[in-house]
Amino acid sequence: MLSTVRCAIPLLLSTIFLLMGVGLLHTLVALRGEALGFSVAMIGTLSAAYYAGFLIGTYTVPRMVHRIGQIRAFAFCTTLLVVSVLVQAIGPIYGLWLAMRVLQGLLLVGLYVIIESWLNAAAEPRHRSTLFSIYMMLNLGAGALAQQFLRLPGEGFVLFSVVAILFATASLPVIDMRQQQPRLHAMPKVQLARFFRLVPTAIVSACVAGLLLGALWGLLPVYAAAQGMDAGAVGTYVSAAVIGGMALQLPLGRLADRIDRRLALAAISAAAAMIALAQLLLPVGGSTAALVLIFAFGGMGFALYPIAMAHLVDYLDRDELMSASSTVLLVNGVGSALGPLIAGNLMNRGEPRLLFAWFFALSALLAAYALYRFMRRRRDVSAQDHFVPLVNITAESLDRRAPDRER
Template identity: 30%
Template sequence: MITQLYTLWALFFGIALITIGNGLQGTILGVRGTMEGFSVGTLGFIMSSYYLGFLLGSFYVQKLILKVGHIRVFAAFASVASISILGHSLIFDPLSWGLFRLISGFSFAGIFVVAESWLNDQSQNEDRGKILSIYMAINHGGFLIGQLFLNLAHPGGFTHFILISILLSFALIPILVTASPFPSFNSYQPMSVSELYHNSPTALVGGICVGVAHGCVWGLGPVYAFKSGFDVYGVSIFMGVFLLGGFIFQWPIGMLSDKFDRRSVLFRVVWSAAIFALACSFFSETNSDLLLFLMFVFGGLSLPLYSLCIAHANDKLDRSQMVSGSSTMVLMYGCGALFGPLLGSLSMELFGRIGFFYQLTFVHIILGIFVFARIKKSAPVPLVEQEEFIPVPSTTSPMVSNLAPNATDESPESTNE
């Protein structure tokens, strides 16, 4: 394990810098766009463009890796992502920002596909869980630190855009000069949506609904906070407590789901998240400290839902199907996240900024009702047949499914560069 970590330090370091930059990018764009006078609907369109680019990139990058290799693809996409963020600071036009955001999503998809396939290639079966846990900690930690970086300068200038570009460019250095051997590429073939729904309707619908909710938070959370009177520090804390809650609650909720019927745990966590989202709407105008606490708990309940849905899907699938099923779950989450900012902005335009929490409450209630209906309709998976809960970052590509300890050699097809 120590030897593996030594060979992977450059990749982990690069991923850390990239997630810091990516975390900061979404927040600064929401704040700066609000300062520039962009409407909530316009910002919803801009933020959704990222997820459209991410979905497109997740499919296209596989072919590119097979043609030119991991190193060149990683360097190319990191460079394009670095350039696209600088474009936001040069042209303050909604259509241009939407295009730049689309390019960023496409580029980050390529970056994550390369990074995760590299980690998969360097991981032994007995260490996959540990590698995935480290990757998840870096992913969450990077996004959290990215929120704090918002405080380094006034959002009305160019400093944040330049800083993000520097982080993305600097992430290339240790990876390009590493002496590690080039990895093979494990391509993935997602399971069809109909097949996944046939095996696990709860997981499929859950992945979409959770994507809608999280896409709304990532895209419009900074917009809501800034419009509600939070200063720059307050916006960073607002987003940071959401992430921190998810990081802390992930493992306790996962342990409970391993010991009890997974759908029952999912049902209770979903409805609890809906209640706390609604509570946020009640106190958003009166007590900012209480709102931050409620947001912390809401993040703790909502962010683990994605991993719960994937674990439930795995409970219903054969081991040879888990990688393809998890890949489809990632894509369904991405489709939901694509519509999250659009639906969230519509709710905010109808109800004012408080519509941000109304949308989050509504989508969790919809999922809660669906889970309840499925519990009544079908029997639970026996506890002895449940797969182990594995925390999975939601801000990743379909390749992360290959890192799971229960991934087998039967699913992906390895192709050497």
């Protein structure tokens, strides 16, 4: 495991700087947009534009990577990111910002695809969930740490410049890498239907993770405020979810490396469902119990995506890793965009506590589906273990008995 992490250190260093820039940029766009007089609807449209670019990038960037290679594509995307951020800094025009947010979404999903497919190529199967858990810990930690840059003195131009510096620095460890970059013999492309037939649990889990975490990021502060928490308590409550995600990533990732990943997904989702139900039935405001519950729920929720990704990659060839990353990011991105919309309507029609009803329903459904897939797989393997004598074998019968690769 240590050798695997050692080989991935340059990628992980780039991840830290990249995600610090991303975390600061998301907050900065909202704050500066408000200061410039953009309405709430206009700021929401900027977020939608980012996700639109995110979805477009899952189709377009892998083609560029196939043409010029991972390292050059990484440098290309980070350079354009720096340009887009500086354009926002010097041109506070809404239409220009809208275009830059589309471009940023497109470029960032390309960088995520490069990082995640490269990590998958570097990791041995028995360590894959653990390595992705470390990646997610850095993801969450970098996003939380980046918020401290908001304390810097100066107007928006200073903070946009800090974001640009972070993005530029993110390219340096990858450009200096001595490790051989993965070779791509086939053109990477989104293959949703094929991967769903092959490993349905991974695709469903990635979608549910997006639906769940998109709502958590967007609406958990609204729920906390409705429970009577002041601004400081809301920040502490949301931070508890993020810290839970960081703290439990590694132990849950190691668990998923030691047992069937479907069973791990079922157990983690079931635990998340029980925690959400407890929060739904026993609203406890900003008490210690509320912090403990959201800490545990964040730990379970943030573990779903890396385990789903590791489960998919278990059944793929190396040439398919970038296609797999693009497909999973597409599914997760769609879920992240839809989750807040659906949960927000539930909260508007009922009460803020229905956010945890949404979390409970998603987690329980995923637990049931993952357990069903686990039991079905065990039954299929058990059936294959029985010896069936074949008296008269023809080429046609052999073809009919070709093993099904579905997982």
